[in-house]
Amino acid sequence: MxxxxxxxxxxxxxxxxxxxxxxxxxxxLFAHTVGLGFLVGTxxxxxxxxxxxxxxxxxxxxxxxxxxxWLGFWVNALSGTLLLIADAxxxxxxxxxxxxxxxxxxxxxxxxxxxRRVFRDPALDxxxxxxxxxxxxxxxxxxxxxxxxxxxxxxxxGPVSGAPGLQNRIP
Amino acid sequence: MLxxxxxxxxxTTLSWAVAGGIPWIWPACETLHFMGLALLVGVxxxxxxxxxxxxxxxxLGPxxxxxxxxxxxxxxxxxxxxxxxxxxxxxxxxxxxxxxxLLFIGLAGVNVILFYVTGLxxxxxxxxxxxxxxxxxxxxxxxxxxxxxxxxxxxxMLPFIGNAF
Numbered sequence: 001m002x003x004x005x006x007x008x009x010x011x012x013x014x015x016x017x018x019x020x021x022x023x024x025x026x027x028x029l030f031a032h033t034v035g036l037g038f039l040v041g042t043x044x045x046x047x048x049x050x051x052x053x054x055x056x057x058x059x060x061x062x063x064x065x066x067x068x069x070w071l072g073f074w075v076n077a078l079s080g081t082l083l084l085i086a087d088a089x090x091x092x093x094x095x096x097x098x099x100x101x102x103x104x105x106x107x108x109x110x111x112x113x114x115x116r117r118v119f120r121d122p123a124l125d126x127x128x129x130x131x132x133x134x135x136x137x138x139x140x141x142x143x144x145x146x147x148x149x150x151x152x153x154x155x156x157x158g159p160v161s162g163a164p165g166l167q168n169r170i171p
Numbered sequence: 172m173l174x175x176x177x178x179x180x181x182x183t184t185l186s187w188a189v190a191g192g193i194p195w196i197w198p199a200c201e202t203l204h205f206m207g208l209a210l211l212v213g214v215x216x217x218x219x220x221x222x223x224x225x226x227x228x229x230x231l232g233p234x235x236x237x238x239x240x241x242x243x244x245x246x247x248x249x250x251x252x253x254x255x256x257x258x259x260x261x262x263x264x265x266x267x268x269x270x271x272x273l274l275f276i277g278l279a280g281v282n283v284i285l286f287y288v289t290g291l292x293x294x295x296x297x298x299x300x301x302x303x304x305x306x307x308x309x310x311x312x313x314x315x316x317x318x319x320x321x322x323x324x325x326x327x328m329l330p331f332i333g334n335a336f
Contacts, residue, residue: 026331033323036205041213045237048214054236061228061300065217068225145206152202
């Protein structure tokens, strides 16, 4: 706890949380949202194709979108770390945060598995996708939805985070 | 008129329920709003990036068959967005960020309409693997990316530039 308080009271943590500049908390949160959109969104597009929608669309060229997914991931790892430093004592003691991290970890492992097992399969686009590939698409959607849900609910369970006076819960 | 509508809306049972009367509605709508965002930005983003030249191996016709999912995402966000508005109209109607968010959504709509009425969408539909879309379609794609990222920006700024929670 001492360490968490030190972290959030550091110059960086205080700036992110309490600066009135739009470049602090608001812009970091915006980056986290755009990262979410591209990370989860491109994953979802690939998952939907794997589940049989737009079935005339070849899957192989979609591998290029993994670079977009990883860009989204790193934007969110960085912005998420900054948001975490700013509210270390409340977020790192919130059980829902660890649920979110578990879902993100599972989703990212799932994403790597899709690339290795589905996209590196020499039979890709020559035969219909096998059952295990479709299972990976379903678990991917499930893990990302879990991550989004847990992320949002962090604001409603556990200790209140955020700058003094900034409401992040319903009144 | 907006004031009168907001006053009326604020007095409805729906407004009461969304604004905390039934406590789980607001967080549930927020969660769905993010899922709708991912669906919309993901599918539209993939289509826009392809038109801009990424993953050129994708034929545009079959790729456009994913569009109903983007429309579903948009629909989810229209409904949940309206519920937020109903919950507390007064935190939005005088909020400059909300005005810009609606403007950007409107411009994104105009962009899509232009894509269809100019016949560009039919041309693009026939662009196969390895081929470029016409420059006008690239402009539409870049505009679309800019506007949707802008919509996310103004949405995020609702509590910071404006006064919404």
